[in-house]
Amino acid sequence: DGGITQSPKYLFRKEGQNVTLSCEQNLNHDAMYWYRQDPGQGLRLIYYSQIVNDFQKGDIAEGYSVSREKKESFPLTVTSAQKNPTAFYLCASEIEDNYEQYFGPGTRLTVT
């Protein structure tokens, strides 16, 4: 089955630690995205990548980093510089010019 996988579903970390969230897709989509969702808010774009080895900052990139070494993978690192890292993180991919984004199941990160 084609789709987007995110792991783990729940992640707990201590303040001051970096943590990497996994996102893998087997849809052969070129573009991939990371969003953050907070209660009562819409999704906010963190980073996106339209092609391997290239990525752009979204609206709230501070305290986050990404890499795109393979078409299938777009991991997100939440660094200790992110002031409020506790949130639900969603990864998405999109086929070129289709305008439809397909979302993974999300990772809920809790930092204490």
Place this chain on the structure above:
Amino acid sequence: GDSVTQMEGPVTLSEEAFLTINCTYTATGYPSLFWYVQYPGEGLQLLLKATKADDKGSNKGFEATYRKETTSFHLEKGSVQVSDSAVYFCALRGLTGGGNKLTFGTGTQLKVEL
């Protein structure tokens, strides 16, 4: 910049009631418009879309019409079911400043009761 405004929830309806969730937008030109649905603890799923004025998107009994004159894309369903309980997000795909970006509304929670 681009923005999407949705009616605040939660919206609570009885099964078989008529549903309307309002969505208006601000954007330059003719953006593409979307409705996504999020079930508890899950990611978002595309529900329907419209890419030009007067287009009607439809799926699973839900409909929305792209109204350029009122900059709206209201979601409707004639008869809701308990299984429709979820959070619904209106979104637009703009044409300016990073054209691949989706701008989302804050979401409207729908609760359908027996």
